[in-house]
Amino acid sequence: PGAAPAPSRLAGSQPVPPGGSAQLWSDYLSVNLHPKSVYVIRQYMHDGDCGCLEAFGQGESLLQDPGCIEEVEDRLHFYVEECDYLQGFQVLCDLHNGFSGVGAKVTELLCDEYSGKGILTWGLTPATSDVGVSKPGGKPGPGGAFTPSRDQDDHQKSCYRLMNTALGIVRLSSHSSLFCPLSLRGSLGIE
Numbered sequence: 001p002g003a004a005p006a007p008s009r010l011a012g013s014q015p016v017p018p019g020g021s022a023q024l025w026s027d028y029l030s031v032n033l034h035p036k037s038v039y040v041i042r043q044y045m046h047d048g049d050c051g052c053l054e055a056f057g058q059g060e061s062l063l064q065d066p067g068c069i070e071e072v073e074d075r076l077h078f079y080v081e082e083c084d085y086l087q088g089f090q091v092l093c094d095l096h097n098g099f100s101g102v103g104a105k106v107t108e109l110l111c112d113e114y115s116g117k118g119i120l121t122w123g124l125t126p127a128t129s130d131v132g133v134s135k136p137g138g139k140p141g142p143g144g145a146f147t148p149s150r151d152q153d154d155h156q157k158s159c160y161r162l163m164n165t166a167l168g169i170v171r172l173s174s175h176s177s178l179f180c181p182l183s184l185r186g187s188l189g190i191e
Contacts, residue, residue, distance in 0.1 A: 036078050039071060044098075052097070054160055056167040059101025063109070072109070080114075088118030088177070093168075095123040095181065096161045100168025107175035121176040123168055127184035 041062060044053040053059055063069050080086060089110050093103030103121070110119050173179035 036075050039075060053099060053102075054164075055098050056101040056104075056164045057098075059098035059103075060105055062102060063105035069105075069109070072106070073113075076109075076113075086114070086117060088120065089114070091119065091121040091172075091176070092124060093121075093172070095125050095165045095168040095172075097164055100164045100172070104168060104171035104175070107172055111175040118177040119175065121172045121179045123165075123172055123179065123181040125165065125181065125183040125185070 041053070044058075053062075063072065091103055091107055091110070093099050093106075100123070103123075107119055107121055110117070169179070169181065
């Protein structure tokens with residue numbers, strides 16, 4: 001019913017030569033991924049229409065689109081049909097941004113369609129953060145309009161990160177057999 005997905009750069013990624021320009025994480029990928037294992041979210045690409053996928057609700061709403069969920073289900077069924085004895089699934093997703101919402105919807109889909117199978121979910125958070133670092137304060141701009149300070153931007157990012165992480169932990173753990181948060185920091189990346 002829908003148009004075929006555009007080919008992904010990920011399916012044929014080659015290592016970046018020393019001194020080459022790397023723009024995406026996939027530029028460092030040295031293995032070829034099967035085209036069915038990659039689903040590119042076009043509107044949230046680096047040059048996409050919507051900017052960053054920074055809120056839990058944004059990620060969750062992506063998988064409420066019937067076309068998107070149908071594509072994810074088709075790709076999932078492709079791999080499930082290849083299994084001789086499917087025991088379960090492992091899901092890895094970021095907790096601190098909108099991908100926590102995407103992961104929550106994926107685990108919900110897995111739980112609904114494969115209720116007898118185990119779902120091991122890894123919630124990942126970044127190891128470093130510049131949130132909470134003091135920056136110069138805001139100042140009146142041209143015409144007396146107030147320009148928000150970096151501290152206010154950092155506070156907003158910190159609130160997003162906290163809410164995304166909390167919602168992600170609650171929703172991912174409710175649809176998983178085992179949920180394991182992973183971080184190189186004791187604070188799950190939250191200041």
